Amino acid sequence: MSSYHHHRMREGLEIDREATETFKYSSDPVGVESDKMSKITYTTKIAHIDGMCVACDEHIGKGHLHIIKTGKREEYDYTYCVECACRDIRGRKSYEKTDTDFCIYVTPDVAIDRKYDYDLTPTVEHEVKLKYKEVKEMTDSDREDYDFSDSPVREEEHNPDEELEVEKPSTPHIPTIMSKLKGSVDMPEEFKFADSTVFYTMLRNIFRGKSILVTGPSGCGKSSLGKILADITNKPYYAFNFGDTMNPAAKILGDTKYDSERGTFFKKSRFVSALQDKNGSFIMLDEVTRDRTGDLANILMPVLDGQKYLALDESDDADTVDINANAFFYATANIGREYLGAAHDLDRAWKDRFTGGIYELEYLPQGKEQELLMIRSPTLDEKDAERITDFAKRVRDLYKAEEISTAVSTRMCLSTAEFVVDGMSLIDALKQVCLPFYPIVAGDDSERVQVIQTIQSMGD
Amino acid sequence: MARKGLKKDTYWHNIAKLGISSGFKPAQVGRLVKECFPETEINGRHIGAYKRRLVEEADVEIPVRPTTTMQEMMSIVNGLVTDEDWFSYTCSVGSTKRSLKCFEYKLTAELEDKNEMENIDGWISTLRK
Numbered sequence: 001m002s003s004y005h006h007h008r009m010r011e012g013l014e015i016d017r018e019a020t021e022t023f024k025y026s027s028d029p030v031g032v033e034s035d036k037m038s039k040i041t042y043t044t045k046i047a048h049i050d051g052m053c054v055a056c057d058e059h060i061g062k063g064h065l066h067i068i069k070t071g072k073r074e075e076y077d078y079t080y081c082v083e084c085a086c087r088d089i090r091g092r093k094s095y096e097k098t099d100t101d102f103c104i105y106v107t108p109d110v111a112i113d114r115k116y117d118y119d120l121t122p123t124v125e126h127e128v129k130l131k132y133k134e135v136k137e138m139t140d141s142d143r144e145d146y147d148f149s150d151s152p153v154r155e156e157e158h159n160p161d162e163e164l165e166v167e168k169p170s171t172p173h174i175p176t177i178m179s180k181l182k183g184s185v186d187m188p189e190e191f192k193f194a195d196s197t198v199f200y201t202m203l204r205n206i207f208r209g210k211s212i213l214v215t216g217p218s219g220c221g222k223s224s225l226g227k228i229l230a231d232i233t234n235k236p237y238y239a240f241n242f243g244d245t246m247n248p249a250a251k252i253l254g255d256t257k258y259d260s261e262r263g264t265f266f267k268k269s270r271f272v273s274a275l276q277d278k279n280g281s282f283i284m285l286d287e288v289t290r291d292r293t294g295d296l297a298n299i300l301m302p303v304l305d306g307q308k309y310l311a312l313d314e315s316d317d318a319d320t321v322d323i324n325a326n327a328f329f330y331a332t333a334n335i336g337r338e339y340l341g342a343a344h345d346l347d348r349a350w351k352d353r354f355t356g357g358i359y360e361l362e363y364l365p366q367g368k369e370q371e372l373l374m375i376r377s378p379t380l381d382e383k384d385a386e387r388i389t390d391f392a393k394r395v396r397d398l399y400k401a402e403e404i405s406t407a408v409s410t411r412m413c414l415s416t417a418e419f420v421v422d423g424m425s426l427i428d429a430l431k432q433v434c435l436p437f438y439p440i441v442a443g444d445d446s447e448r449v450q451v452i453q454t455i456q457s458m459g460d
Numbered sequence: 461m462a463r464k465g466l467k468k469d470t471y472w473h474n475i476a477k478l479g480i481s482s483g484f485k486p487a488q489v490g491r492l493v494k495e496c497f498p499e500t501e502i503n504g505r506h507i508g509a510y511k512r513r514l515v516e517e518a519d520v521e522i523p524v525r526p527t528t529t530m531q532e533m534m535s536i537v538n539g540l541v542t543d544e545d546w547f548s549y550t551c552s553v554g555s556t557k558r559s560l561k562c563f564e565y566k567l568t569a570e571l572e573d574k575n576e577m578e579n580i581d582g583w584i585s586t587l588r589k
Contacts, residue, residue: 183469233554
């Protein structure tokens with residue numbers, strides 16, 4: 001007895017021995033692969049397709065039996081007219097090229113009412129006959145086994161051939177947080193800033209509560225990326241921009257206020273509330289390098305490291321705020337001479353606090369940047385989008401070659417696209433947006449002249 | 461030949477594995493998963509595919525009949541959800557919503573553009589001549 005039969009018996013399933021042997025003969029008449037059993041499973045479902053049967057000229061839009069034959073890693077769909085059982089149906093040419101050996105007979109009642117009990121028996125002539133024992137209602141168990149939804153994922157019986165050839169893993173497979181995230185979370189449409197590893201490691205850091213610092217040139221999408229991650233993780237989002245403050249201490253801790261009834265009192269900052277959010281907050285610390293006083297770094301040190309507290313003042317009995325264990329810090333910074341002047345890097349101690357890592361973002365590749373322009377400005381002409389991103393790429397090349405002091409950012413590309421959509425010519429828009437970033441200096445080889453030449457070349 | 465490739469892990473696998481190894485049908489296991497992760501898109505089809513994988517890997521023995529009741533399983537599975545699973549589920553739902561939001565943005569941006577032209581006409585008429 002073959003292993004296939006053993007297996008079926010072990011499962012307590014009935015074997016149609018005659019059908020099995022017959023089909024085996026028809027698929028392998030000379031018995032070359034006599035040890036292998038090719039299995040074919042048939043499942044049926046009602047399909048609703050508008051079409052017309054050529055032979056009987058009947059409209060078959062209402063419902064007909066749709067048979068899916070599953071062979072070894074192949075799947076064929078056969079559609080039949082329920083009136084005359086022919087397969088020649090107008091408008092479904094894709095089925096004409098398959099062989100016509102198979103035939104099936106079924107009454108419309110059976111097809112429409114889903115009351116059937118079938119016995120599909122392959123014969124030597126490759127003819128599949130549907131024999132009715134009796135028409136009966138499906139039981140609950142049958143319904144669970146035969147789901148009629150159109151979902152492409154379908155439970156099949158496993159192939160005994162495959163079972164024989166499965167290679168058993170040498171070491172047990174242990175799921176990890178990264179593998180679960182990769183398996184469960186799709187990269188969102190808007191995430192065009194980095195490769196998938198960056199995305200999934202950032203999610204991992206959020207889960208572990210490891211703070212991260214994202215650096216990169218201005219306008220490359222650091223802050224947008226933070227907002228996207230906050231949306232995905234569904235954490236309460238608190239953004240603090242240190243580019244708009246003269247007093248970082250007041251922004252972080254709070255400030256004294258005056259009230260005519262209460263007099264002078266201390267009001268805690270929004271940052272303090274964010275630290276204590278019971279749902280575990282996503283705290284964006286935007287533009288941390290804009291603070292030139294050094295106060296911000298000093299105040300945030302114990303917040304970001306293992307101590308996890310915030311002292312509200314410097315007295316011995318100062319109130320301290322405990323930080324929720326699920327609070328996550330996402331900081332952004334511009335690093336480089338053009339932003340930080342002589343001290344063109346971050347403090348080493350600062351960097352150490354970002355235990356989730358420092359991610360260095362670059363500008364988007366041209367194709368992705370073009371895609372982003374089309375998303376943000378849907379009415380922008382595709383050729384214009386291409387020319388804007390091409391210009392940005394050329395200027396960035398000049399920047400990399402250290403011929404100019406600053407590059408064209410994605411934000412500048414987006415502004416240019418908006419001008420173009422509102423009716424300005426591409427050349428004028430580029431001049432309007434980009435030229436102010438390059439100083440007016442005498443001479444033919446100044447940065448501004450180089451950029452003007454690049455802009456003008458876009459008109460060709 | 462069995463298909464080879466990276467094994468995919470997801471947040472609902474723990475529950476599905478327990479349900480399948482307890483002899484429940486995929487549709488019933490789907491209900492268990494839904495009980496723990498209400499917004500999930502996982503259905504009996506996905507569970508069925510996972511069951512096939514477990515059988516191929518010979519990872520679990522599947523009894524012909526359920527070894528416990530559905531009510532009992534419902535009470536057990538909630539304890540199986542780890543922090544990692546819950547976080548992956550939250551991100552999965554969040555990422556789907558985010559993608560939908562992006563499409564929504566595209567659609568509204570197109571619609572707003574048409575309204576914008578009408579608004580501009582109105583705004584121009586208010587300018588001093």
